Amino acid sequence: MEAKPSGLQPLRPVATQHPLEVVYSSNYKFLLNEPNKCQQRTPFLVLLVISEPSDVAKRKVIRQTWGNENLVPGVSILRLFLTGVHPVFGLPLQNLLAEESSLYRDIIQQDFLDSYNNLTLKTLMGMEWISKFCPNATYVMKADSDIFLNVDYMVSQLLQPHLPAKKDYMTGYIYRNTGPMRNKAYKWYVPREVYPNDTYPPYCGGPGYVLSGDLAMKIYQVAQTIKVINMEDSFMGICLHYLGISVTDSPWGLFNMYKKDYEKCTFSRLVVVHHFGPQELLKIWPDFQNQNKTCNS
Numbered sequence: 001m002e003a004k005p006s007g008l009q010p011l012r013p014v015a016t017q018h019p020l021e022v023v024y025s026s027n028y029k030f031l032l033n034e035p036n037k038c039q040q041r042t043p044f045l046v047l048l049v050i051s052e053p054s055d056v057a058k059r060k061v062i063r064q065t066w067g068n069e070n071l072v073p074g075v076s077i078l079r080l081f082l083t084g085v086h087p088v089f090g091l092p093l094q095n096l097l098a099e100e101s102s103l104y105r106d107i108i109q110q111d112f113l114d115s116y117n118n119l120t121l122k123t124l125m126g127m128e129w130i131s132k133f134c135p136n137a138t139y140v141m142k143a144d145s146d147i148f149l150n151v152d153y154m155v156s157q158l159l160q161p162h163l164p165a166k167k168d169y170m171t172g173y174i175y176r177n178t179g180p181m182r183n184k185a186y187k188w189y190v191p192r193e194v195y196p197n198d199t200y201p202p203y204c205g206g207p208g209y210v211l212s213g214d215l216a217m218k219i220y221q222v223a224q225t226i227k228v229i230n231m232e233d234s235f236m237g238i239c240l241h242y243l244g245i246s247v248t249d250s251p252w253g254l255f256n257m258y259k260k261d262y263e264k265c266t267f268s269r270l271v272v273v274h275h276f277g278p279q280e281l282l283k284i285w286p287d288f289q290n291q292n293k294t295c296n297s
Helices: 055-064 090-104 116-133 151-159 211-222 230-241 277-287
Strands: 030-032 045-050 077-085 107-112 137-141 147-149 208-213 273-276
Touching: 030 090, 045 116, 045 151, 055 077, 055 208, 055 277, 077 090, 077 116, 077 137, 090 230, 107 116, 116 137, 116 211, 116 230, 137 147, 137 211, 151 208, 208 211
Parallel strands: 045 077, 045 137, 077 107
Antiparallel strands: 030 107, 137 208, 147 273
């Protein structure tokens, strides 16, 4: 039996923490929330999109493209942007965020600082929201804001609404036998004080992965009992390890962690392509949605 990662004990007092240790609390307060979204509907898929408070343009483009809730006929999709508090312009941005939130009703925010080191907190906020306000969701997708996402293909090929819902399910681009970056020069630097092991359990790459609604609730619960680390996707793998649940392999090539040049027929059979900015999305989307241009299956 595989040994559990050591050193994942409860957080030490803040005064003795390493600067990169993530201070996780189940008591973070919602500054912006949509608690009633799932009261009148049972979403088949909830899109949880990671967003910075200042990313107004990205959110606008995502709403117009792959984040459109009406993209897949007959399938109930719910879109939410997850954000924290801007570390410098928190107050002035808060008024703008509140205005945007009142207009689109799709922004969730808690009172932690919005930073790369706190990406784990954003994802856990999403898991908390599912647990408390949308436990009836069938599937959940965590998505970064700089991706191309083919929701229709993902729903039809992976999630298959006509079949019974999968349980304890998480899939994406799976990393195995990888370990923490110990070089401070990397943005992915994780010191031994934060995570002492040389390898992570298998995990799905952070730009985009999908999980069953029941697993979102289990991750939220187990995260409150173990030490949180600053690498969000790796931490999801640690949570699964503690739960005794394995990641599920997806067909090879559906989830791309690197940039690919756009070509409609290629992209029509992909789920995720990383490193797509808002202007690129706007440029390719009309062609991608063009029903007159068919592709051979």
